[in-house]
Amino acid sequence: MRDYLSSPQTPSTKLGDNAPPVLTVRDLSLWYGEKQALKEVSFELYPREVMAFIGPSGCGKSTALKCLNRMHDETRGVRIEGQIYMHDRNIYDPEIDPPVYRRHFGWVAQKPNPFPKSIYENVAYGARIHGLTRTRADMDAHVERCLRRAHLWEEVKDGLHSKDGTDLSGGQQQRLCIARALATEPDVMLMDEPTGSIDPIATAKVEDLMMSLREDLSVVVITHSMMEARRVADRVAYFHMGELLECGPVGQVFDHPRHQQTRAFISGRTG
Ligand SMILES: Nc1ncnc2c1ncn2[C@@H]1O[C@H](COP(=O)(O)OP(=O)(O)OP(=O)(O)O)[C@@H](O)[C@H]1O
Numbered sequence: 001m002r003d004y005l006s007s008p009q010t011p012s013t014k015l016g017d018n019a020p021p022v023l024t025v026r027d028l029s030l031w032y033g034e035k036q037a038l039k040e041v042s043f044e045l046y047p048r049e050v051m052a053f054i055g056p057s058g059c060g061k062s063t064a065l066k067c068l069n070r071m072h073d074e075t076r077g078v079r080i081e082g083q084i085y086m087h088d089r090n091i092y093d094p095e096i097d098p099p100v101y102r103r104h105f106g107w108v109a110q111k112p113n114p115f116p117k118s119i120y121e122n123v124a125y126g127a128r129i130h131g132l133t134r135t136r137a138d139m140d141a142h143v144e145r146c147l148r149r150a151h152l153w154e155e156v157k158d159g160l161h162s163k164d165g166t167d168l169s170g171g172q173q174q175r176l177c178i179a180r181a182l183a184t185e186p187d188v189m190l191m192d193e194p195t196g197s198i199d200p201i202a203t204a205k206v207e208d209l210m211m212s213l214r215e216d217l218s219v220v221v222i223t224h225s226m227m228e229a230r231r232v233a234d235r236v237a238y239f240h241m242g243e244l245l246e247c248g249p250v251g252q253v254f255d256h257p258r259h260q261q262t263r264a265f266i267s268g269r270t271g
């Protein structure tokens with residue numbers, strides 16, 4: 001199936017360059033059966049930015065993240081209203097093939113979940129499925145590139161085939177999962193609390209990595225740590241009971257929140 005969603009040829013677009021959004025979300029509502037989990041959520045995601053979703057537990061952050069790569073498609077009882085556009089194309093256009101669409105996204109979960117296979121195979125898998133490399137040498141170079149981008153190469157280069165992904169430490173496993181997600185050459189990295197189950201030193205490495213990903217892709221990261229949101233994000237979206245209450249540059253939302261609920265959450269009085 002043709003890929004209708006390839007990024008337009010916009011060289012060197014950066015936040016502030018008036019680059020058009022990668023994703024535009026308009027009045028997005030979602031129901032799990034009778035229960036409404038998202039209420040008319042609207043925002044844009046720009047090229048080369050890190051956007052953090054913050055807010056109390058159960059307020060719809062993960063639900064919103066999963067809408068972006070159509071992860072709810074297979075969940076029974078889910079109803080979605082509203083629009084999501086990627087590069088001006090409606091992502092629910094019948095011409096769009098969901099697996100091809102999802103290739104534009106990497107997904108990183110809270111708990112590192114490498115395959116019980118070699119480090120090399122963990123990274124090679126996605127590239128092989130999508131036919132991104134032709135020869136063994138191409139694949140070797142691709143695997144190395146992804147592991148370097150995930151700041152993991154130096155630590156694993158001597159055990160690519162002899163060690164399994166599951167043999168690594170928790171923090172290394174998470175960076176391996178990021179390398180695996182990079183292997184399909186996504187435009188957008190979706191991360192649901194990627195530092196939620198790793199130690200502080202591993203967290204610092206993953207945060208550095210998130211910021212470096214911004215050089216050529218967009219990142220949406222859910223975090224319960226306000227310190228982390230401040231460190232890594234360009235913009236912050238505050239979710240409250242299914243609504244996106246406010247969204248703006250990190251300094252503005254943290255230092256001059258427009259809503260009393262945002263202020264209460266950020267200052268630790270709620271959540
Ligand atoms: N598969 C599901 N079926 C039914 N209800 C669900 C499902 N997934 C989430 N919900 C409900 O939708 C609401 C939003 O959940 P969601 O997981 O998006 O919140 P969240 O902001 O990510 O919370 P947390 O910070 O705890 O991860 C919650 O009330 C949750 O119970």
Ligand SMILES: [Mg+2]
Nearest residue numbers: 061062063192
């Ligand atoms: Mg969640």
